Amino acid sequence: MRSVGKSRAATPDAEGAALVSPWPVRKTTQRNRDVKREAVIRAAARAFNARGYHNTSIDEIAAALNVTKPTIYYYVANKEQLLLECILTGLERVLEPFRRPREAGVSARGHLNQMMRHYAEAIASEYGWCMVRAEDLGLAPASLWHIKRLKSEIDQGIRRLLEEGVRDGSIQVQDLKMTSFALAGALNWIAHWYRENQSMTVGEIAEAFIRIFNLGLEPRAAEGPRAAEGRPRRPRPHKEPIP
Amino acid sequence: MRSVGKSRAATPDAEGAALVSPWPVRKTTQRNRDVKREAVIRAAARAFNARGYHNTSIDEIAAALNVTKPTIYYYVANKEQLLLECILTGLERVLEPFRRPREAGVSARGHLNQMMRHYAEAIASEYGWCMVRAEDLGLAPASLWHIKRLKSEIDQGIRRLLEEGVRDGSIQVQDLKMTSFALAGALNWIAHWYRENQSMTVGEIAEAFIRIFNLGLEPRAAEGPRAAEGRPRRPRPHKEPIP
Numbered sequence: 147m148r149s150v151g152k153s154r155a156a157t158p159d160a161e162g163a164a165l166v167s168p169w170p171v172r173k174t175t176q177r178n179r180d181v182k183r184e185a186v187i188r189a190a191a192r193a194f195n196a197r198g199y200h201n202t203s204i205d206e207i208a209a210a211l212n213v214t215k216p217t218i219y220y221y222v223a224n225k226e227q228l229l230l231e232c233i234l235t236g237l238e239r240v241l242e243p244f245r246r247p248r249e250a251g252v253s254a255r256g257h258l259n260q261m262m263r264h265y266a267e268a269i270a271s272e273y274g275w276c277m278v279r280a281e282d283l284g285l286a287p288a289s290l291w292h293i294k295r296l297k298s299e300i301d302q303g304i305r306r307l308l309e310e311g312v313r314d315g316s317i318q319v320q321d322l323k324m325t326s327f328a329l330a331g332a333l334n335w336i337a338h339w340y341r342e343n344q345s346m347t348v349g350e351i352a353e354a355f356i357r358i359f360n361l362g363l364e365p366r367a368a369e370g371p372r373a374a375e376g377r378p379r380r381p382r383p384h385k386e387p388i389p
Numbered sequence: 390m391r392s393v394g395k396s397r398a399a400t401p402d403a404e405g406a407a408l409v410s411p412w413p414v415r416k417t418t419q420r421n422r423d424v425k426r427e428a429v430i431r432a433a434a435r436a437f438n439a440r441g442y443h444n445t446s447i448d449e450i451a452a453a454l455n456v457t458k459p460t461i462y463y464y465v466a467n468k469e470q471l472l473l474e475c476i477l478t479g480l481e482r483v484l485e486p487f488r489r490p491r492e493a494g495v496s497a498r499g500h501l502n503q504m505m506r507h508y509a510e511a512i513a514s515e516y517g518w519c520m521v522r523a524e525d526l527g528l529a530p531a532s533l534w535h536i537k538r539l540k541s542e543i544d545q546g547i548r549r550l551l552e553e554g555v556r557d558g559s560i561q562v563q564d565l566k567m568t569s570f571a572l573a574g575a576l577n578w579i580a581h582w583y584r585e586n587q588s589m590t591v592g593e594i595a596e597a598f599i600r601i602f603n604l605g606l607e608p609r610a611a612e613g614p615r616a617a618e619g620r621p622r623r624p625r626p627h628k629e630p631i632p
Contacts, residue, residue: 198525255606258606279525281581282525317606317608318606319606320600321600321601324589324598325606327575327582328597328598328602330578331575331576331578331579332570332578333574334581335570335573335577335578338577354567354571357564358568358605359606361605362601362603362604363560363561364560364603364604364605365561367610
């Protein structure tokens with residue numbers, strides 16, 4: 147799922163970088179290792195989410211996975227690294243749509259809407275809790291720098307899409323920075339109110355947010371059939387607001 | 390400035406509720422007391438903002454005001470009460486525009502825009518830091534309940550304005566709850582990125598956010614002169630986006 151996770155996962159283990167085994171069992175082992183490492187990070191994210199970072203021990207995370215503490219230390223050096231991995235996992239998910247080429251026929255606004263769906267999924271997942279508290283949990287400067295770099299990449303990605311949207315005619319915008327901050331803020335705040343037992347799915351929340359940011363509050367003059375958000379060439383009738 | 394602060398300020402002091410002195414000096418004393426109490430709360434907010442809640446001592450807050458620790462305890466019972474007062478002060482500021490009658494000729498959307506200006510001011514002030522971290526700082530359930538009640542009042546106020554806007558024709562909206570959450574989320578997040586040394590004033594940030602939420606990203610068809618945001622009857626020309 148995460149390429150970053152995989153590349154870093156190879157570092158601490160003692161298999162030796164030069165020795166690449168041709169036997170498939172080795173590949174399976176590596177895949178198993180990645181799967182297990184991911185399970186460790188996800189379990190940590192859930193525990194931090196439920197009890198807070200400072201109130202969670204490695205023992206509790208191990209217990210949730212039915213393993214011992216040394217098993218956790220096989221995958222990460224300490225609790226701080228676990229927290230960092232949780233935050234990076236979430237941020238990498240948000241970044242996914244920025245790193246793949248745009249589908250044919252999709253406007254920049256359509257791509258931005260896809261990004262909002264990914265963002266909502268990531269922030270409403272178990273990783274959301276630590277993603278929005280990244281700066282408050284006492285991480286080391288190097289970790290904070292890493293987080294800041296990914297957050298800046300997200301911000302730049304949003305601004306770039308906005309600019310492209312102005313060029314392809316799918317977006318109107320006055321202030322790129324403020325628009326990026328308003329979008330990210332509204333999406334980040336989902337982590338503060340979303341609970342899995344809520345009446346709406348993350349997908350429904352994302353569509354509601356896309357609609358709000360696309361259309362705005364000011365009533366639009368009768369414009370006839372509106373361009374579909376993803377593919378501006380296929381017209382779709384405008385739904386009346388149901389307050 | 391805050392009616393809540395005043396009413397609660399009267400409780401712990403020993404002046405006696407039944408004895409109301411006719412001498413003006415008494416009134417001055419009460420006013421002085423309110424001013425000083427506010428200064429204590431503001432100093433606490435700044436200290437929490439700078440060093441975090443758990444890393445700040447009452448001694449440091451006292452030192453910032455050139456007073457001794459007992460002086461602080463004359464106004465609040467403990468550090469937790471100081472934190473609660475900081476959060477309530479911020480939330481009360483957001484609530485102000487909901488509690489006063491709408492000016493003549495202002496649409497519900499115009500009133501909502503005024504609310505956004507107040508919200509931005511409050512959240513970018515020294516109270517913003519603790520407002521957005523209210524649930525994370527280990528407050529007692531009674532305090533959390535108090536905060537939740539005010540936050541719910543803000544949410545209901547936004548939804549009511551949205552409904553009124555649909556009725557007076559100044560707002561289009563599909564999902565009241567999601568729109569309220571998107572607005573509050575974008576505004577709350579200002580506390581995470583705003584620093585006083587930034588290139589934009591809070592007023593400029595508020596106007597940018599108002600524009601984003603009013604107009605949306607989807608380009609509007611040529612509609613001729615658009616209704617001004619505050620007073621829909623006075624037409625104003627539509628500014629072209631400057632990306």
